[in-house]
Amino acid sequence: MKLPLLSVKDLKKYYVEPPSSITEYFRREKRIVKAVDGVDLTVDREQTYGLVGESGSGKSTLGRTVIKLEEPTSGEIIFSGRDITDLNEKEMKPIRRHMQIVFQNPYSSLNPRKKIRDIILDPLRIHGFEVDEETLKELLIEVGLDPEYAHRYPHQLSGGERQRVAIARAMAFKPEFVVADEVTSSLDVSVQAQIIKLLKKLQEEFRISYLFISHDLSVVLSISDRVGVMYRGKIVEEGSIDAISESPLHPYTNILISSIPSPGREWKPIIPEEKMHEGEGCRFYSRCPMAREICLASEPELIKIAEDHVVRCFLYE
Template sequence: MTILLEAKNLSKHYSLARGETLRAVSDVSLAVHRGEALALVGESGCGKSTLGRTLIGLGAPSSGEVFFDGERISGLSDRALRRWRPRMQMVFQDSSSTFNPRRTIGDTLAEPMRIHGRAGIAERIRMLLEQVGLSSSVLSRYPHEFSGGQRQRLNIARALMLGPDLLVADEPTSALDVSVQAQIVNLLRDLRNSLGVACVFISHDLAVVRQMADRIAVMYLGRIVEEGDVLAVLEAPAHPYTRALLNAVPRPDRPLPPPLKGDVPSPIHPPQGCAFHTRCPLAQPRCSQERPELRPVGEGRTVACHYPLL
């Protein structure tokens, strides 16, 4: 498999009033292979959405580089990026706000192809609608006439219009009910298999991620703390945070384990040393002084912890 998207030491910082800096993403390196699905997982404020957007050039990184298909796309101007846009598309959580309420579905779906001057629009729309499980009769209707699940299907169809190589989906199912969520999860899985499109899923839901992704990257306060094959990581987490996340998912089949204490610290003033040491049940004195680097544990897995569970 060849690498499609690669990020090297990517950081994204925001300057706030009073000279403070919000470190949304710090020193992240990752790679997405062709046709592969990588999940970015973490709690709110961990930087997963910012990372997802920075990866596809929505907002320039503060430092570091992004390569797409071997070429550097970070630092390019918006104009220069336009050439790359058709190859990377984004699906957002709130499907109701991505559609212009006053335009028909057909209009919105055709727009990306019109902008990029592609031919055969009607044919392509029909094909994609079939793929996402909707009939062509939706074309003359307006966004408000659809349920959340249908709108998310349309949203996915819109993202696929230009035949991208990479799809970044930010919480694509979290606004949906369980039964609808299952439909969308299945749909995304099918599309990935049939189209071979690589995906970056941004999600807080480990169960959904396990179902959709090949690999998982767990983020905490702007850094990746663990990465590896999704089944292996969720089977036996190496980082205490990954384990805590997994334990905190309410499941029908077992009682509630004792929760992590405290809140996620502010990304404006991240703790010294390992960012997780303030909440970690296994923290040692060393954890508050020295930040652990990502290092390999087992095949294709890395973890940033002085005392990994593996």
């Protein structure tokens, strides 16, 4: 059996929330945000793991933590057979080039005062790589940009072109693993499709694995091999692309699916945010249309439904 490129076990990332008022400041107990609350995840080589969930569910925190841009609170991260959980910044340096991240906003993630060539080359130089003009040119062509763009500034480019620059900057390292965090979210639908196409092409050519993060299930379904549905810090359902698109099980996944507008399917809005259920039991309780008494007793475990399909819900016990 082939070893996965990335394997994460019971990963937790908790933040201490800064006090929002003076009374809170003087109160003793600190508020803990459990952004990632015990996630298991494997990303196979040359595959795309799509992570979907609404805003605040912990997707970006998970993405940043698996590549050690954030220190995990607990858990285990194995990358390419090596335990990187406790490696410090210096020990991470030779591994960093193999794990890149592309962010949502191509406006704020590119330095407006730098030319495109320096935006791409500076991170490489920091890592001690020298890249000649010819390689830079090839890289720009690879991501679908005119090599002349090397001499332009970000404000001279469209949103989609800037996102191509951000992708080129990550790809310049020839990474094995790329976290793509909402990379299409700020773009028009037609441009989104072009960026997805580009990511797939690069994946084939350079044999990359992606952790593809989006709040938009339809985008996730268009690129992923496996999908994990995240809700308030936990994976509530995971499966192959076929399992998730053809037989979604968790009530939350079903809400996400029914909110994808499509001809022939009635559009149903996501259930509005109510007072969240805190404490014992299922974290989806207060929004779940199928909630029963048992759901308050304890947090459901992940239940295996099929070879490639797990769900965290008492409906399937």
